[in-house]
Amino acid sequence: MNLCDRNEIQELLQRHGFRFSKSMGQNFLIESWVPEDIAAASGADRQTGVLEIGPGIGPLTQQLARRAGKVVSVELDRRLYPVLRETMADFDNFTLLEGDAMKLPLRQTVKEQFSGLRPILCANLPYNITTPFLTACVEAQCFDSLTVLIQKEVAQRICAAPGTADYGAFTVLMQYYTQPELLFTVPNTCFLPPPKVTSAVVRCVTRKTPPVQVKSVDAFWRTVRAGFALRRKTLVNSLQTGWQLPKEQLTAIVTACGLESGVRGERLGLEEYARLADTLYEAAK
Numbered sequence: 441m442n443l444c445d446r447n448e449i450q451e452l453l454q455r456h457g458f459r460f461s462k463s464m465g466q467n468f469l470i471e472s473w474v475p476e477d478i479a480a481a482s483g484a485d486r487q488t489g490v491l492e493i494g495p496g497i498g499p500l501t502q503q504l505a506r507r508a509g510k511v512v513s514v515e516l517d518r519r520l521y522p523v524l525r526e527t528m529a530d531f532d533n534f535t536l537l538e539g540d541a542m543k544l545p546l547r548q549t550v551k552e553q554f555s556g557l558r559p560i561l562c563a564n565l566p567y568n569i570t571t572p573f574l575t576a577c578v579e580a581q582c583f584d585s586l587t588v589l590i591q592k593e594v595a596q597r598i599c600a601a602p603g604t605a606d607y608g609a610f611t612v613l614m615q616y617y618t619q620p621e622l623l624f625t626v627p628n629t630c631f632l633p634p635p636k637v638t639s640a641v642v643r644c645v646t647r648k649t650p651p652v653q654v655k656s657v658d659a660f661w662r663t664v665r666a667g668f669a670l671r672r673k674t675l676v677n678s679l680q681t682g683w684q685l686p687k688e689q690l691t692a693i694v695t696a697c698g699l700e701s702g703v704r705g706e707r708l709g710l711e712e713y714a715r716l717a718d719t720l721y722e723a724a725k
Contacts, residue, residue, distance in 0.1 A: 489559050512535045585643060
């Protein structure tokens with residue numbers, strides 16, 4: 441069965457009485473090159489355990505199962521369970537976990553499912569959970585890499601440079617834990633039903649050590665969150681949302697870090713945020 445053929449997909453879904461759910465952000469791939477290229481980009485091999493979120497009817501799942509030692513797919517929609525059992529019947533290295541990926545204990549799941557294997561994440565992520573789920577993944581620090589098909593807009597935010605419109609706290613988070621790369625875009629015509637946005641594949645390789653060393657990790661994230669809290673305000677004004685220090689003192693700290701007093705938070709890279717966080721941490725003792 442060709443899981444990217446529109447007619448075969450419709451026949452399969454009709455046989456199981458399935459109808460698309462907008463609330464679950466369901467968009468199935470109908471161009472075979474997309475799951476093939478995503479699976480190849482993931483670097484999956486027989487020494488790899490792959491966690492997939494939202495397998496749908498299984499086009500990417502099949503490609504991953506042909507490469508990886510084991511594939512574990514998490515699906516929320518109960519109506520797709522019998523569909524996946526049919527489409528993945530020929531793969532003995534496939535496991536279906538029924539439930540909500542946002543409630544999944546990631547570290548525990550990786551430990552239980554991928555013993556002796558190199559764990560990675562590879563998925564056509566539902567748009568409605570992209571940011572919170574990727575945040576959970578990088579903070580769990582249990583995957584060697586994340587290769588995901590997501591909204592192009594979100595992929596650009598992950599890979600953005602300081603001073604650009606797409607750069608934000610989420611960018612800093614992803615670039616602190618991983619080295620991201622936008623690999624290729626996927627037009628909406630590659631999906632059934634077609635979404636209203638263009639998608640993109642991004643691969644994030646987990647860093648072995650953080651790109652910056654700080655005196656307090658909590659102070660670093662406190663500073664980053666505050667730095668982007670008021671995007672249209674200066675960094676000094678924005679920092680007041682996270683640090684209970686006089687404005688004059690905050691201004692002095694910002695300039696002492698080699699920054700202009702009127703700079704905005706989106707202009708700072710990771711090294712500048714680290715330097716600023718260390719100075720704030722010492723000042724707040």
